[in-house]
Amino acid sequence: MITLVFAADSHLNKHYARMTPDQLAARRERLRSAWKETVDFALAQRAQVYVHGGDLFDGPNPRTAELIWTTDQFQRLADAGVAVLLIGGNHDIPKSRLAGATPQRLFDTARLAHVFTDPTAPTWWVRDIGGIRLAVGGLPPDPRLARDADPLAELAGPITPPPADCVLLVTHYAVEGTLHPSADEPVIRKASIAALEGVVDYLLVGHVHTARELTVGGVKVLFPGPTERLTFGELDVRCGFAVLKIDGPRPCRIAARHVHIDPQPMRRETVRATDIPADGPTAWLVDRVRAWSAPDQILQVRVEGPLRRDTYQALRFLEVWQVGQDLNFYFDLDRHLLSVEVDSPGDLGYAGGERVSPRMEIARVADGLAAAAATAAEVDLIVAARDLVLDHYGAPAIEDT
Numbered sequence: 001m002i003t004l005v006f007a008a009d010s011h012l013n014k015h016y017a018r019m020t021p022d023q024l025a026a027r028r029e030r031l032r033s034a035w036k037e038t039v040d041f042a043l044a045q046r047a048q049v050y051v052h053g054g055d056l057f058d059g060p061n062p063r064t065a066e067l068i069w070t071t072d073q074f075q076r077l078a079d080a081g082v083a084v085l086l087i088g089g090n091h092d093i094p095k096s097r098l099a100g101a102t103p104q105r106l107f108d109t110a111r112l113a114h115v116f117t118d119p120t121a122p123t124w125w126v127r128d129i130g131g132i133r134l135a136v137g138g139l140p141p142d143p144r145l146a147r148d149a150d151p152l153a154e155l156a157g158p159i160t161p162p163p164a165d166c167v168l169l170v171t172h173y174a175v176e177g178t179l180h181p182s183a184d185e186p187v188i189r190k191a192s193i194a195a196l197e198g199v200v201d202y203l204l205v206g207h208v209h210t211a212r213e214l215t216v217g218g219v220k221v222l223f224p225g226p227t228e229r230l231t232f233g234e235l236d237v238r239c240g241f242a243v244l245k246i247d248g249p250r251p252c253r254i255a256a257r258h259v260h261i262d263p264q265p266m267r268r269e270t271v272r273a274t275d276i277p278a279d280g281p282t283a284w285l286v287d288r289v290r291a292w293s294a295p296d297q298i299l300q301v302r303v304e305g306p307l308r309r310d311t312y313q314a315l316r317f318l319e320v321w322q323v324g325q326d327l328n329f330y331f332d333l334d335r336h337l338l339s340v341e342v343d344s345p346g347d348l349g350y351a352g353g354e355r356v357s358p359r360m361e362i363a364r365v366a367d368g369l370a371a372a373a374a375t376a377a378e379v380d381l382i383v384a385a386r387d388l389v390l391d392h393y394g395a396p397a398i399e400d401t
């Protein structure tokens with residue numbers, strides 16, 4: 001019996017633009033500890049093989065501190081005699097040869113892992129373990145593929161694994177039917193998977209951030225999901241990894257199960273702007289934020305819809321944000337779907353009865369102040385302040401994907 005652990009999409013070293021340095025350090029610690037659970041599990045279960053299906057890192061150039069920590073983990077596996085097999089993912093493979101090597105190569109050079117690097121045809125790792133001959137093929141993603149390509153149809157030749165009792169193929173691509181319809185990237189067609197019947201027993205797929213298992217034709221397809229959720233768009237995603245128990249000889253029997261990893265608590269709440277009272281809007285919103293808060297949580301509160309202009313101007317968003325920031329691990333007050341309702345023609349060029357974005361409202365208030373300014377220096381100061389404010393108005397730190 002072979003025990004094999006398969007994880008993917010750990011995105012170590014991920015950068016969140018609007019987190020403070022302390023928040024970012026703690027968040028990266030969180031990503032590391034989620035991935036470490038896969039290593040701890042492999043050691044505790046005495047797995048013989050550990051496979052990572054790409055995007056171990058969020059980019060091709062993780063910080064050295066992150067690499068040292070990761071090396072320690074692979075050393076633990078190596079010390080226990082666990083074979084480690086890695087491919088890069090679309091995040092940690094450089095987009096061009098000139099941009100250097102995928103960070104996984106470091107672990108191959110240090111003889112802590114075997115890294116599959118050819119994206120044009122699977123290469124094979126074969127080992128006899130407990131009387132079972134296991135062949136694992138690796139096919140990392142090819143950044144040069146056209147967006148409408150089927151990666152398996154673009155290979156240099158047919159997939160021909162060496163003779164073995166059990167044949168697994170590891171890759172990092174979207175599979176037909178698993179991605180949002182608007183996703184614009186290479187997708188493995190189900191027909192290409194069905195054509196592998198009798199050639200490949202199990203297709204192990206990273207990249208798709210949701211745990212699931214499919215059978216296409218006679219081929220089992222396993223997605224372990226990510227080891228941690230990365231964005232608010234992944235609120236419903238199951239995190240974890242997969243463990244395969246393989247019994248031979250050919251035709252081998254494979255039992256796969258998903259192992260859950262508790263993600264960092266994440267919550268998203270929506271406030272209809274029309275529900276915000278004109279009287280005491282800040283205290284009202286603060287009460288809601290308090291009720292939704294928890295110390296270890298990543299919280300997003302979206303305020304959406306039209307808000308009366310006087311209520312908008314009375315609402316102290318910074319105060320609301322500060323309360324959210326104090327009571328949560330990280331707080332995002334998302335106002336991208338908020339508009340400001342203008343009832344009557346004012347002195348700032350409104351037609352009356354229109355809805356404008358908060359950005360427009362900020363810009364128009366600033367332009368009104370500039371128009372009323374006494375000196376050219378004052379105008380310059382107001383314009384510079386306006387541009388600075390609009391620049392900082394920015395995008396949320398943890399975007400949807």
Ligand SMILES: [Mn+2]
Nearest residue numbers: 055089090207
């Ligand atoms: Mn990916």
